[in-house]
Every structure is written in C-alpha cells, then in structure tokens.
Amino acid sequence: MTVRAVFMEEYDFTCTDAAQSLGDMIVKSLQRPSAEVLQLLANLVAVNTMDETIVRKDGTRSGNPTECALLQFVRDLGFDYEFIRNNTRGRSGVGALSEFLSEGKQMNFSSARKMMSWAVPLDNGGYRLYTKGAPEVVLKRCSRELVHGHADMPDNVRGKIHEMIEVYARRGMRTLGLAYRDFPKNTKITDIDENDMTLVALVGIEDPLRAEVPHAIEKCYRAGIDVR
Numbered sequence: 001m002t003v004r005a006v007f008m009e010e011y012d013f014t015c016t017d018a019a020q021s022l023g024d025m026i027v028k029s030l031q032r033p034s035a036e037v038l039q040l041l042a043n044l045v046a047v048n049t050m051d052e053t054i055v056r057k058d059g060t061r062s063g064n065p066t067e068c069a070l071l072q073f074v075r076d077l078g079f080d081y082e083f084i085r086n087n088t089r090g091r092s093g094v095g096a097l098s099e100f101l102s103e104g105k106q107m108n109f110s111s112a113r114k115m116m117s118w119a120v121p122l123d124n125g126g127y128r129l130y131t132k133g134a135p136e137v138v139l140k141r142c143s144r145e146l147v148h149g150h151a152d153m154p155d156n157v158r159g160k161i162h163e164m165i166e167v168y169a170r171r172g173m174r175t176l177g178l179a180y181r182d183f184p185k186n187t188k189i190t191d192i193d194e195n196d197m198t199l200v201a202l203v204g205i206e207d208p209l210r211a212e213v214p215h216a217i218e219k220c221y222r223a224g225i226d227v228r
Contacts (some may be wrong), residue, residue, distance in 0.1 A: 001065045003073035003171060005204030008041070009033050009147050010157075014204070017120055022077025037146065038077055042056035042153050045070045046084035047091050048118045048130040055081070058204045065176065071130075071207050075206030105189050109133070119192045131178070131194055134166045135202055150198055162164035164202055170218060173204035192227040 003022050005014040011031050015022040028030050033041075039147045041100045049071060053063030061068040086092045090104025100121075109116035115133025122128055131138060139161060144150045151157075179197040 001069040002206050003069050003203055007167055008201035009037065012164060020079050021076040023073055027078060042074045042079035043084055044079060044130045044200060045074045046081035047088055048121060049103055051093060066205060070176060072149040088120055089119060105192060113218055117194050119189065127183040127187055127192055129181045129192055130177055131197060135175045135177035139177050139199065141195050142179050142197045144198040144199050146200050148195060168204035173206055176203045
C-alpha cells in the first residue's frame with residue numbers, strides 16, 4: 001500500500017508518477033503547506049500508529065499495511081517518525097521519556113468505532129489528541145478544518161470534503177481522515193473525548209488492485225452503489 005493522494009488546506013495533492021513519492025511531490029510543490037502544518041501531520045501519524053508497525057530505512061515493512069503506508073509517507077515528507085514518537089511524552093515507550101508513558105491515553109480502533117486516537121500531554125499543561133479513521137466518522141466529529149489556521153467548517157466546505165472522499169474512492173483508494181484537538185490546561189485525561197476536532201487531512205491510500213477493479217468500482221458508482 002502507498003499513500004498517493006492527500007487533501008489538506010483545501011488543496012488536492014495527487015501523485016500519478018510511479019517514479020515519484022507523494023511526499024517528494026508535496027515538498028517540491030509551490031502549493032505545499034507550511035512547515036508547521038507538515039510537522040503537525042507528521043506528528044499525528046507518528047504518535048497515532050502502533051509500535052508493531054515498522055517501516056525500515058531499507059524499505060522493508062512489518063505490521064499493519066495501512067499504517068506502514070502512512071509512516072512511509074511521513075518519511076517521504078522528510079520526517080523521522082521514530083524520532084518523533086520516541087521524543088513525545090505520553091507516547092514514547094523507550095529511553096528517558098518511557099516513565100511518562102502512562103500520562104498518555106490511547107483509544108483503540110474497533111470495527112464499531114472505525115477510528116483510533118492517542119492523547120499526549122502538552123508543555124502548557126493541556127493535552128493534544130490525534131485521531132485517524134474512516135473519513136465519514138472522523139468528519140462528523142470535526143467542527144473546523146485546518147486552512148492557514150483554524151477555520152470553521154460550513155456546509156459547503158463539508159460538501160467539498162465529501163466530494164473528495166468520493167473522488168479518492170472512485171480511484172480505488174482507501175481513504176482516511178486525520179484530525180486533532182488541543183485541550184486546555186488542567187483538563188483531566190478522563191475528560192478527553194473525540195469531538196469538536198479540527199480536520200487536518202484526507203489521505204488516499206493506493207492498494208495494488210487487479211486491472212479490472214477500478215473499472216468495476218466506477219460501474220458501481222454509476223449504478224448508485226457506494227463503495228469504500
């Protein structure tokens with residue numbers, strides 16, 4: 001699996017060149033998001049993936065294929081996901097920060113929830129929640145999107161995002177929604193919930209398909225059958 005498309009800051013980055021990674025394309029693009037936004041995206045993925053998922057520098061992988069694709073995308077953007085994870089209090093299970101692992105909170109993925117989250121403490125005494133999951137589920141829990149800062153999400157913007165979900169699905173891609181939320185100082189970890197979040201990105205992950213599958217998916221859409 002490979003991340004081949006991402007919709008963020010209301011711009012669709014899609015890489016169709018098999019010889020180039022999406023991350024490399026974004027870094028070289030004139031429309032690339034700010035360094036702060038890319039760092040947020042990298043943090044979101046690095047923190048909110050399982051330790052058992054590993055992408056080695058030689059390109060070999062082990063663990064969940066979807067998470068492997070996300071971690072490789074972070075690598076292609078120029079970030080070291082292991083460094084981020086191991087230097088995040090409440091997430092790191094190795095080194096000096098491992099004693100603070102209990103300060104974080106993991107909300108596991110399940111087929112009923114269709115999303116996974118991890119909350120980690122911030123220097124100001126609050127928490128930051130990172131969430132990934134089925135785009136429709138995540139989108140329902142977002143009240144804002146990340147567009148040059150936090151922006152409200154009126155119905156027309158939600159409509160555009162739903163359109164992009166369908167566009168990626170028609171291309172035969174598996175789609176994920178990525179979001180986050182900051183909680184203020186003195187928030188109890190037991191009070192953290194996955195609501196009122198800010199949507200950071202939609203991600204389209206290409207799963208190697210038989211040649212006839214994309215055409216079959218398009219036929220389903222024309223017949224009014226939703227395919228995810």
